[in-house]
Amino acid sequence: MFFDHASVLISLLLPLAAGSGWVAGRYDHKRQRARKDLPSAYFKGLNFLLNEQADKAIEIFIKVLEVNSETVETHLALGSLFRRRGEVERAIRVHQNIIARPALDRDQRARALLELGQDYLKAGLLDRAENLFLELAEIRIHNGEALRLLMHIYQQERDWEKAISVCRRLGRAGGPGLSDIIAQYYCELAEEAYKANDQELAFEQARRALQSDKSCVRASIVLGQIEAKSGRHKEAIKAWRRVEGQNPVYLGEVAQLLAQSFRALGDEDGLYRFFQEALARHRDISVMLVLADVVERREGVVAAEAFVVSWLRRQPSVRGLNRLIGLHMAQATGDVREDLAILKGIIEKIVEGRRRYLCHHCGFSGQSLHWQCPSCHRWNTVMPSGEDDVV
Ligand SMILES: [Zn+2]
Incomplete structure (x- = not known):
């Protein structure tokens, strides 16, 4: 040296x-x-x-x-x-x-x-x-x-x-186009305003993000959150549905949020229709899990079980298996129920240990979605890893 x-x-x-x-x-x-x-x-x-x-x-x-x-x-x-x-x-x-x-x-x-x-x-x-x-x-x-x-x-x-x-x-100065990064900066400002309860400013910043980059998924997610917080669930659904067209890989990020707003409107039919169609288009595990809930509420546990089993046959997944055990548990009693609870605990540990998100630039992986990779500091490179779809 x-x-x-x-x-x-x-x-x-x-x-x-x-x-x-x-x-x-x-x-x-x-x-x-x-x-x-x-x-x-x-x-x-x-x-x-x-x-x-x-x-x-x-x-x-x-x-x-x-x-x-x-x-x-x-x-x-x-x-x-x-x-x-x-x-x-x-x-x-x-x-x-x-x-x-x-x-x-x-x-x-x-x-x-x-x-x-x-x-x-x-x-x-x-x-x-x-x-x-x-x-x-x-x-x-x-x-x-x-x-x-x-x-x-x-x-x-x-x-x-x-x-x-x-x-x-x-x-x-003739540098590269940075409109996607500018959109991320506006999203940061929107989230700051959202947390500070200044919904008007948050809305304005999120709109600026979309003006800078119309395929900014994060801006759509934030816009939906602002709308839902103000009780405008129709507008929230509209914002979150936009994610599918922007980048369907992120559809799972808004699946639960969409379901909540459909329910807040009392529109169980709309929820069922949207998720059925979305699942036919994307075969996304998060969408399937929401739809399993809908089927359970509409048609009961047995129908939900049949739905999850048909999914697992085509696309084995740990999260799907976990849901199926949960449905079995709902009907079981005594020792069987206890055995299933042990099994469910093990499966949940496996789910927790999975890399849910992956940076496509540096390979960083983690349990939560970062819009800027904590390791290589690039924007828009961390995505759902898809590991949940495999047993
Ligand atoms: Zn990275």
């Missing part, structure tokens, strides 16, 4: 020494005095490195090797090397040293600012990083990179308004 560190530094510094004129012998009178000291300082620095005194070594290199257009690349490389290794304070010192030199051109200074901003970000100094990236975005050098890093900061701070405005600026 140490030798690796030293050898990388040496490989960076050797061309620097050559480029500075020490080897080639090309130097002007102005620089002559500074460079005359280079060999001894250079070896002194290496000596510190070999004695594992990296701080002293950096001190020497920064002092002797002036930052100019010939050496700035090496200084930048040295700084980013430190950051990559997690030595953020050293990276900051190297980059601040570059910026302090007046001889740099505009582009070189901007690159050093971009690097320093990333050092601050890694050190958790978000305010300082934000200021540097804002400056870069203002002067329009490396502004795409700076805006992307700003987006990262505002996401961490959960400052969704600023995150939206940065996404829009990125779009105007």
